[in-house]
Amino acid sequence: MSSGLEAIANELRRLQHDGVDRIFVEDGTMQLIVPPAQDPNLSEQDKDGPGPNLKFTTESVATPKATPLPEPPKIIRPEGDAASQLAWLKDRVLACEVCKDHLSDDGKIVFGTGSAQADIFFCGEAPDADEEREGKAFIGKPGQLLTKITKAMGLSSENVYTTNILKWRPEHDKPYGNRPPTLDEMRFCLPYLKDQLKTIQPKVIVALGNTTVSGLLGHDPARKMGAIRGTWDQFENIPLMISFHPAYLLRNGTLKTKRMVWEDMLQVMEKCSLEISDQKRGFFLPKS
Ligand code: URA
DSSP states (O other): OOHHHHHHHHHHHHHHHTTOOOOOOOHHHHHHHSOTTSOTTTOTTOTTSSOTTOOOOOOOOOOOOSSOOOOOOOOOOOSSOHHHHHHHHHHHHHTOHHHHHTSOTTOOOOOOEEOTTOSEEEEESOOOHHHHHHTOSSOSHHHHHHHHHHHHTTOOTTTEEEEESSSSOOOOSSSSOOOOOOHHHHHHHHHHHHHHHHHHOOSEEEEESHHHHHHHHOOOTTOOHHHHTTOEEEETTEEEEEEOOHHHHHHSOOHHHHHHHHHHHHHHHHHTTOOOOHHHHTTTOOOO
16 A cells, blocks of 8 residues: 555545545546556455455545525424424424525435334434435434344434434435545534424433534634543533434454443433433443
């Protein structure tokens, strides 16, 4: 490997260690670093690529729509109970012209699912292709893992609420991969998320992954996922647990990373006064 590529690979390893599971690479840059004979989209394990233990899986490099987003919407909620307010907000979001404008042909806006009384509010960054097709949050592979995690916590998807900051799937001009949402995109949809929180009033928000944390707390280049994962912050005066995105676990599902996420969930369960058996406390510990 050339020293330039070696340096890039080292930086990617450092980011991966910090919990970053995707980076956004422009087409032009990709052409410079991937040898032309190789199809970058199939190069899971390329010969001249970044070396062992680092997969060069390229995700979409589509750029967001050039038209700037308008000011974020202002939400004035009607009176009513949580369920009717949530239903009202869902109609409001499904009618959002800006959201609709960003959908692909058969795509649907993804509002969120779960109980209006949920104590635990899982928040991701943006829908993937599966979610956009069905109009439901977290139903693809990462979502299935999240369902497993909630089941292991003794909960079902009816006891939790699951949504994303962005209510549409970031545009995409390739038949594969995902583009992380931009800060501007997340900023536009934030009032919708805030209103979901005001209505549901969960005891805990779980922020899944680095992009979600930036969308909620603002971008901070000095913030390292490896350092903040498993710690509490606050969003809208609600305790916020920062954890890895399930997509990160799918790619880096070692006993160690599984235990890290499980320890985050144990903290969430404690905060919500959920019963924790000794068996549950010991999940994903190395066998002695
Ligand atoms: N699916 C979602 O709904 N959200 C994510 O953040 C990732 C996958």
